[in-house]
Amino acid sequence: MSVLALTMGEPAGIGPEIVLEAWRLRAAHAVPAFCVYGDPALLAARARHAGRTIPIAETGPQEAASRFEDALPVVPAARAMSDTPGTPDRGNAAGVIETIRRAAADADAGRVAGVVTAPIAKKPLYEAGFSFPGHTEFLGHLAEGFGHGPVRPVMMMAGPELRTVPVTIHIPLASVPATLTTEAIVETGRITADGLARRFGIARPRLAVAGLNPHAGEGGAMGGEDEAVVRPAVERLRAAGIEAFGPLPADTMFHAGARAGYDAALCMYHDQALIPAKALAFDETVNVTLGLPFIRTSPDHGTAFDIAGKGLARPDSLIAALKLAAAMAGRAAAGPER
Known part of the structure; x- marks a missing residue:
């Protein structure tokens, strides 16, 4: 049985805690088997700090499934990391990057079923020379390095009632x-439609395309981008055989009746996509990266330095990310439903 690779995330954030809680709740919440890429000593220390007794087994990914029921399987990082909840240390950056790189390599090689990433803090990584905006772009770079040619990763927020893509x-x-171009909208729409078919089993995905301006520009009265940039993209997607429609006024796209008419909403900027997704289901929404040659999901929240080490972090979104990754891995070989 293949397991999921779960990276520990930023050591000073809540990543180690929600990783530990996801394993502790594995039976009660039917959590799929995973192995953690991180520092076993740090995880053990954080468990003790929380008053938990959690056995840890250092192992490789291919042996992790047999250990999961009795101990938290950890693929140890080569570099030890400092455990200072709430206070990030750029000295941990090399270890954090190593865990992401190794997990992605193992997913690409088929040694694990997919990658689930706990949140990282960008500032200490940048201070250590990390040159990527975040996880998504770094994973795309790694995939290209694995020999997959040009890779354009696309971020999707996937919840039980809504999927959005900025x-x-x-x-x-x-x-x-x-920055917004017709070509960028078309490429994002194509990758989204392909991901919905391959990863979510939707045979003919329906894409609702949001306008950029209020009222989708109202025929040019509130900005010309919707007619000049967005509408041509919708036409090109439809010409390519993708069921796309818009541009639509974003303020009327996300109520229950509207959501029933599409499988994902293509949004023009970050908050237009993330606000409705998180408002509807903050603890159940998952960050999914489409366009990669392997499966990748993540919780929809950040490192939460303000509550790190205080026993307040909830693992709900991480558990949702693990479950969705496992479901996508199980569906990948079957192809779209008909």
């Missing part, structure tokens, strides 16, 4: 109109 992500709102 076309532009971590850029200032003021930069969105100049």
Whole structure:
């Protein structure tokens, strides 16, 4: 039985705690088998700090399944990491990057069923020379290094009632109109439709495409981008055989009746996609990376330094990410439903 690779995330954040809790609740919440890529000593120390008795087994990914029921399987990082909850240390950056790299390599090679990543802190990574905006872009770079050619990863927020995909992500709102292009919308839509078919089993995905401006520009009265940039992208997606429609006013796209008419909403910028997804199901929404040659999911929250080490972190979103990754892995070989 193949397991999922779960990276420990930022050592000073809540990542180690929610990893431990996900394993502790494995039976009660039917958590799929996983192995943690991280520092076993740090995990053991964080468990003791929380008053938990959690056995830890250092192992390789291919032996992890046989250990999962009795101990938390950990693929040990080559570098030890400091355990200072709430206070990130850039000295941990090399270890954090190593765990992501090794987990991705094992997923690409088929030694694990997919990758689930606990949250990372970007600032200490940047201070140590990390040159990628975040997890998503780094995983795309790694996939190219594994020999897959050009890779364009796409972020999807997937919850029980809504899936959203931002076309532009971590850029200032003021930069969105100049950055947004018809080609970017088309490429994002194609990757989204392919991911919905291959990873979610939806034979003919339906994409609702949001407008950029209020009221989708109202025919140019509130901005010309919707007619000049967004509408041509929708037309090109439809010409390619993808069931896309829009541009739609974003303020009327996310109520229950509207959601019933599509499988994913293609949004023009970060908050347009993430606010409705998190508002509807904060603890159950999962960050999914489409466009990679392997499965990758993540919780929809960050490192939460303010509560790290205080026993307040909830593992709900991480457990949801593990379950979704396992479901996608089980569906991958079967192909879309008909």
